[in-house]
Amino acid sequence: MADYLVGQGLPAQRILREDRSTSTEENMRFSRAVLEAHGIGPDAPLVMVTSDFHLLRAVRIARKAGFGAVSGVASPTPLYVRYNAWLREYFAYISGWALREF
Structure with a gap:
């Protein structure tokens, strides 16, 4: 995503990267720490971009x-993997709900 944004003209120094996560839950936890280190609190507006099939669960995990x-x-999922x-x-989603991941 960072490469795409830079390719679209966004200066690379404006991008904050989280590169340790292996799951959505870790991504949200680690991203929160990255944002807070740059003075961006958890109540600041956040727009999450993810696959159309993953959006509902990802937003719940972020909350x-x-x-x-x-x-x-x-983001639309290509038909061949949809x-x-x-x-x-x-x-x-069912597993996440049952395990109280969100």
């Missing part, structure tokens, strides 16, 4: 991580 003003923007992705996310 549990303490982001109070999060909204989401969906059905598999939606099926996987269906079970991930």
Whole structure:
């Protein structure tokens, strides 16, 4: 995403990177620390961009991580992986709900 944004003209020094996460939950936790280190609190407006199939669960995970003003923007999933992705996310959502991940 950073490469895309730089390619679209955004100065690289304006991009804050979180590069340690292996899951959405970790990404939200680690991103919160990165943002806070730059003076951006958890109540600042946050726009999360993720796959259309993952958006609902990702926003809920972000809210549990303490982001109070999060909204989401969906990126379309290519047709050749769409059905598999939606099926996987269906079970991930149920599992996340059952395990109280959000």
